[in-house]
Amino acid sequence: MIKLGVITAHHSIFEIKQIEPLIQDQCELTFIPYRLIGEIQELYERNHLFYDGILFSGALGYNILQQKFTEFTTPTYFLDIPEGDFYKRLFSISNSNKNLNFARVCMDLISEENNYMGLKGVLKEEEFPFCLQLEYTTALYERAFQQHLSLWNQGKIDLVITRISNIVNLLNQAGIPNIFIFPSKESMLEQVKHIINELQISNLLENQGAIGVVTIKGQENMSDLELKQIMLHKALLEFNEKENVLSVIQRKHASFEIITSQSDLKTLTNDFTTCSVLQYLNETLPFHVNIGWGIGTTFYQAKMSAQTANNQAKSMDLPCAYVITANEEVIGPLGDDTCLHFTNKVDPQLQKLSETLSVSILQIKKIMALISKLKTNELTAEDLAYQLGLTLRQANRILNKLEDKGAAKISYRKQEKLRGRPKKIYKIDFTEVSIS
Template sequence: MSRIVVFSRVYSLAWVKQVTSLDFKHVDFAFVSYDSLVELKDLFIEKIQQVDGIIFSGQIPYFYIQNHFPDIQVPMLHFDISAEDFYRVLSEELYRNKEFQMQRCSMDFIYEENDYLGLKEWVRPEEFPQLFTNTIQIYDSDDIYDEILDYHLKVWNTGKIDVCMTRLTNLPQLLEPYGIKPIVIHPSQKSMKEKIESLLKIIKLNKLIENQVVIGHLELNKNSDNVVDLDYRQMSLHKAILDFGRINKIKFIIHRNALYFEIITSYSDFKEITNDMTKCNLALYLTNELRFPVQIGWGIGHSIQDAQLSAQKAAANNKSPVTEAYVFTKEGQLVGPLGQLAQLEISTQTDPTLDELSSKLHTSSLQLQKVKAIMDKLQTNLLSAEDLSSHLGITDRAASRILKKLEEQGAATASLKQQKKLRGRPKKVYTIHFDDLI
């Protein structure tokens, strides 16, 4: 079952909901309406984690969200009128209105990016319709709906048009006081079905990619001075791998060999472990937990054999005397080492104050010690999930759970911090209050 959320202005819901009558048996549609693009931005943030794909009622909300959330990886498309839809409506108008002149018609849905729906191929420049814009780039505006309304009014009041064609469903009631009756064009059910089918193909492809096999090859140094304590190192490494999986709620299949371990996981978990192949949380975790280095190689493949071979190649290229990770992709590309490890110094001395705080918060003293060490290193009590993950070698999701628990116990207060580029979702940060509880 694929979960698709459909974002639509309130006025467009009637025609948008026609998708439920189309033959999509394994799709769960959820309809979310909004009144303004600012409201859409908030609703988008709320719904993005719950769906496999997103479709917008038109090009305006689609382009607006794409510009404000350029890094979102959830598949997104928008309903649009096809050339067939447009020429059907145009033919009806030509049949009904014998005095229709193309150059005296305003349109807000034709631009360079949709090839002007073929008009430039047969309409002479002097007979071309009055266009709101020649490019979709102008739609990146909080006030775009008002701007479109003002445009149609302007060309009407200056006597340039007799007919108005629009994609905006609520435009008729806004133009009615001025005696203007616009022609509203909706995508046909055929166009809507084709768009949903395209979105489902993208979702299916993404799921195939997410289910690729990934193998991690974790190799101990073969130096002669390892031999005596090899058993100890193997047990320590095995325990650390299990602890990493437990902390991050990631299930590994672990194979143990004399000098190395293999862990089998999915591509989606691999992306989380390596932050999309930029920083290996497992390497950082092992650096903090073990007193000896481990060479990590990740291999991606469509079969276990392919992934195994790639992981071994990645590990073989890892010549570092410290714990680092490399990736060998299915395209044969070697990536690494992944990121700079932010090592953390944690005191091994017992801290009675933290022990007392541990009892109050029902949180392990070691975990509190790690959080305190991060604050000392960064010289701030304002921490984000990214701060914890980059220092503790855990995923952002696991780090968020730690901070959330501290908040629930009254040891932290959450707030939102806007990103420096002023785009994307504001980052949640936590003010840690250990001193207030001691």
């Protein structure tokens, strides 16, 4: 059952309640009413974590929040008025008021932002209604009402068509004829069903299996491996007693397999930026471990990705964690300033490039990711060694291969001290390589 928190003006609750019986087997609506615009942010912050999604009754609340947050941590939506609904209402209003001149109507729901709901292509300039220039601030209600009132007092309008439910009472008290316009029952149902479907898919993705493969660093040469694996098992159980996010912890021949969900893994890794399991184990145990996390639409895919991620972690000098997502994005080392994002998918062109340069596909992907991360294609051997976890000799060998094949050129030499060799700065451009 999807849970939607509906942040809405009191006046709009009745409208939205019309669709409640039609979705009650799929979705539970909880109404969170506000009277003042200044209440919106506090209501959102206080409630959003308790729902699968937040729905605003209109664009007003949504746009107010967008000024405060760069992104919404909880999926957030608003009910829109489709042009079909808009024109049906205009036809109905026109049909009920045969002598109505739209040039003497003020509409606060049309603006340049929504292309005036297409009215510019329907009405002549002299027939066009008044529209308001409104800013999304806490004073919007008062300013909208005052602009309507000013036009009314000047004798310029006979009717207000408004989308702002909280000014309807003010318009009535001022004796200004008005019509409150809201999405039709049919379009509300369609929009909410779309939201339910989107959230159901999101929940399925969040509950995808995630597997971690934990290995002891350097275990291939250990005589006391059995003892250390017992200690590792105990530490994993203790971690889970505190966090309660690992559904399965099982020992394999040379590793431990831990099972959780994608949503819990995102929590454990702070959205794939650090790894609390790795940090706990390396602080608790007298030896170090590596962790590879894998996410997949099947447990087999997650397991294979976790093994690949663990192998990637083992290739680094320091103990670390990597994750491979369901779309095969490799992220790691988590929590390190050398962390890179690159794809695990093999592209035919990349395969040819690898063969031409005699450099592994993985190293090429890492170099591409490094260029993207640093926002420059000018690198030194020291940059490459540090960021990719290589020795200086390995980094120089790769750069020499790139230079030989035309993928890198020495752009200049940097002398950091008065004595010693100047550092070579390589400008890398894989597009310069001729691939047969």
